[in-house]
Amino acid sequence: MGVGAFGRNHARIYHQLEKEGRVRLVGVVDPNTAQADAAAREFDCKAFGSIEQMLTTHSEVQAVSVAVPTVLHLDVARTLMESGVDVLIEKPLASSQVEANEMLLLAKKHNRVVQVVHLERFNPAVRATLPLITKPMFFEIHRLSVFTPRALDVDVVLDLMIHDLDIVLHLVGDARLEEIRAAGISILSQKVDIGNVRLQFSGGCVANLTASRVSTERVRKLRLFQPQEYISLDYGKQHAVRFRVGADRQISFAELPAAKGEPLALQFEAFLSSVQTRSEPKLNGAVARRTLEVALAILDKMREHSEVVAQSLVTGWTP
Numbered sequence: 001m002g003v004g005a006f007g008r009n010h011a012r013i014y015h016q017l018e019k020e021g022r023v024r025l026v027g028v029v030d031p032n033t034a035q036a037d038a039a040a041r042e043f044d045c046k047a048f049g050s051i052e053q054m055l056t057t058h059s060e061v062q063a064v065s066v067a068v069p070t071v072l073h074l075d076v077a078r079t080l081m082e083s084g085v086d087v088l089i090e091k092p093l094a095s096s097q098v099e100a101n102e103m104l105l106l107a108k109k110h111n112r113v114v115q116v117v118h119l120e121r122f123n124p125a126v127r128a129t130l131p132l133i134t135k136p137m138f139f140e141i142h143r144l145s146v147f148t149p150r151a152l153d154v155d156v157v158l159d160l161m162i163h164d165l166d167i168v169l170h171l172v173g174d175a176r177l178e179e180i181r182a183a184g185i186s187i188l189s190q191k192v193d194i195g196n197v198r199l200q201f202s203g204g205c206v207a208n209l210t211a212s213r214v215s216t217e218r219v220r221k222l223r224l225f226q227p228q229e230y231i232s233l234d235y236g237k238q239h240a241v242r243f244r245v246g247a248d249r250q251i252s253f254a255e256l257p258a259a260k261g262e263p264l265a266l267q268f269e270a271f272l273s274s275v276q277t278r279s280e281p282k283l284n285g286a287v288a289r290r291t292l293e294v295a296l297a298i299l300d301k302m303r304e305h306s307e308v309v310a311q312s313l314v315t316g317w318t319p
Helices: 005-019 033-043 053-058 070-082 097-110 124-132 158-173 262-277 283-316
Strands: 027-029 046-048 061-067 087-091 113-118 136-146 175-187 196-201 206-215 220-227 229-234 239-245 251-255
Touching: 005 033, 005 061, 005 262, 005 283, 027 033, 027 053, 033 046, 033 136, 046 053, 053 070, 061 070, 061 262, 070 087, 087 262, 097 113, 097 196, 113 136, 113 283, 124 229, 124 239, 136 158, 158 206, 158 220, 158 283, 175 283, 196 283
Parallel strands: 027 046, 061 087, 087 113, 136 206
Antiparallel strands: 136 220, 175 196, 196 206, 220 229, 229 239, 239 251
């Protein structure tokens, strides 16, 4: 559902899986019929102008990717789940906690698989890092992107930073989030375009994250510090290295074995496996809801910061 910038990639991967005999791509759905027709020609499937049209024509549809604006996620997912269809939803899960809660209730009621596209979970460099995680103590993460008009219906936190929030929350495990400090500003849109946040977790772990969609370059890097070692990870290059202090106080260096692969394709494989086996995805709705909850709390802190700054500009008071 939806064949814009993100949806087209979904259709491309389904088309590739169809050529491998693993799925049958029934069609693409988009109210922009010209866009839908172009994608249908490219990926050798049918074009539909609405979900209802697709479901009426093809009642055998089992799974659908939802790649529409975030504000439409719940409505689209509701229609699909009520029709007995499993859904793979682009991040974020929903635009509010209320909508996310309703999404989970619908999934439970209709016994549907819901998986959310948090791509970096399937990044080979992240997968190579996971077995090495012991006790994360500090994260330094930068995700910078060149400005593009897409995804301006959400702030940079829900657009970009949410990828890294998912990774941090996954790696800290059961550690409790104790404090959020955040600041963000709007530059080229009406939403927050660049932001920085400091997260403090129980046990002493601190995560410092910066996300920007107004950069002149594309940067996606994570640095993780834990007792006796430091791991540096480049999401884009799918490359990770480990620096470790041994018992003799000597520092060893090693590249982590990360087999290259397209994270979105790897995520599709996991989703289709859950659809076929009726098993709960690791990146299920409940996991995505927790990430969304933290992202929305960060946005609240950014708004508080903006209000204080605006007040200081008017009154001359220095915060």
